[in-house]
Amino acid sequence: MKDRTIQIFKRFIRSDYCLTLDELSEDFQISNRTIRNEINEINVFLISHKMPEIRTIRNKGMLLTLEQTEKKQLDTIIDEKNEFDYLNREERIFDLILAFSLSEHPIFLYQKESEYQISKSTMDEDMRRVRSILLEYGIEVLSIPKQGIVLKGSERTIRTMIYDVVNQSIDSLRFLDEKDAGLSVSEKHLFRYIPKNVLKKIDYIYHQTISSKEDIYRNQLVMFTAIWLSRYLRQELIVNSDWEVWDTDQNKLRTSFVDQLCQTLAVRPPTSEINYIIFMLETFNTGSISSSVEWVQAQLLSIQLIQYVEQITQIPFSKKEESLHEGLYRHMAGLISRVKSEIQILNPLKETVKRYYGNIYFAIEKFAPTIEAITKKHLSDDEIAFLTIHFSTSVSAINQELKYIYKAVVVCNHGTATGRLLAEHLKELFNIDVLAVLSTGELDLIKKLDVDLIFSTLSLTYFEKPILVVDPIIKIESRKKIQEFLERNRQFKRLVNNDNDSTELFYKVLDLIKESGGTISSNIYQTLENTFDQNHLKINKRELQPMLKDVLKKSDILLLEKCPDWKSAIQRVARPLLKEGCIKESYVKAMIASVNEFGPYIVIGKHLALAHARPEDGVNKLGISVATLAEPVVFGNEANDPVKIIFCLAAVDSFSHLNIMKSLIELINDETKITRLTNCTNITEFETILYEDELKETK
Known part of the structure; x- marks a missing residue:
């Protein structure tokens, strides 16, 4: 049988439902007549092995009904005929890329010709396509005497390429399945280069050190770790690394995961490799405010995205804005880090999400360029589908x-x-x-x-x-x-009544905690909110966040400050918060250090900067200050320089400053208002202009 016949045969073996001629014709890009000829050939083969034939079921299609033992028998027969006889071009290309990048031994093309049982001209065409694919990643394919095929390119890029190719070739990674029955050809080839038992060990250590819960990113994280390990064992190393590993609880778990993995497998990678893998695993995290330098960008993008999708779809997401923003923001923080690092996460529900939530999906797709302006990289369909899931959940919550x-x-x-x-x-x-x-x-x-x-x-x-x-x-x-x-x-059946608004009760509980000497931390707030939700106590969450005018005091407003450079601008705008005890001196140093390391990311809009660092860098309580600059200051952001007005935000958690962020988004979109503010000479006038939108909302 030909390659295509074998593939059609396997479709029938693995399918428990009827297949139609039109469906097969579309999938294999051949006519219905050719499909019928292929099925006739398959039936001849089945009869010769005393197996049931593919039969036609009226108004439904065609079905091959087999016992489990018969399916196993057919798999064995096909395998005995040498599975490489039946590799199509895509499967051969997948195997070649894995062999060149992950094989423990040198790979020579004449060996692959023999293995695949193809002609030299066919192999030449396969290699032409392999070179074309890898060139898109900036990777060259070289043939070196006695060394075989060698990949030339950045080691970081090669690892990302392998991960990307695996994701594109395999819909779902089933390395936890005990049996190999039903595995695709691509999965079988993957397990030749990355043994299933290695993946299982990594997965076990993940559950022991990071999380015992099921996670949509788990398989992805395990696969990326396995690729890193395989390349390291080949001694394909990252020579030096400037990856910084934040000292956070999540990264402590990742460090523990990597340490335990190295101990179990008896390997000792250099520090540069350890820092690399911990940093890359961070990109799989649904980030938190304390673990990502992009947390402000993530929150601004989340707020803008909610507003945009509501405008396009006319679905009132503001009704569930609080819960939607929290989940969306945490996802966005990880997304920014992933996309910047060119890590692609596979979304197994992508097509279903597109089909049932197309209006939301396409609204997010239109917003994608705004995210890409931050990441400088393309946002994949998979990432758009993940964002859609967050909105889809809120749609149901709104209507329930x-x-x-x-x-x-x-x-x-x-x-x-x-x-x-x-x-x-x-x-x-x-x-x-x-x-x-x-x-x-x-x-x-x-x-x-x-x-x-x-x-x-x-x-x-x-x-x-x-x-x-x-x-x-x-x-x-x-x-x-x-x-x-x-x-x-x-x-x-039960009956539950939850019509009462419990916002006032929520406030009273918070007051009781404060009166008893407790502090309202992010964890306490979130736990209390979850408790109210679980007991059907409705809260007007929009009332629980202060507006900009509630936090920014007259003493926090500095006008027409003379600052020679961006460092002095940050130091100057932070003084009111230092004086009030909102922040420590270490927070000012951290803000400057972040810009030195990551660039002018704090310039969030035209002529507008938002100085900030992570809460654990020295924040005592929520606060914000602002300074207008007598002479605009260049921060190094070509699109938005020079900066005319700079805010300093001291955030203690992920939620209490969201209304403040919304006010800043209004400023980002209103360059005229920024000009009016920077021309102010007295604080009262400044406040009138700054709060005019908030005052309209309260009337």
């Missing part, structure tokens, strides 16, 4: 009913964001109160929750409560199944 009559949990293996999306869908479409989204490792918690039903995205063995397996995104055909499930379990 306030009264629920079933209590349930969701068990999801696609990560927290996708699990929340399913939870919000259940709330919106049915009278279901989802108390928790759990991973498969947290099933013991179900006994401790007051729930009656379980909705899962994967098959589970759990006998204590009724379970229904559903897709992460509820399709029209799934609704009837869920409704029937609820009807079968109608004895679990």
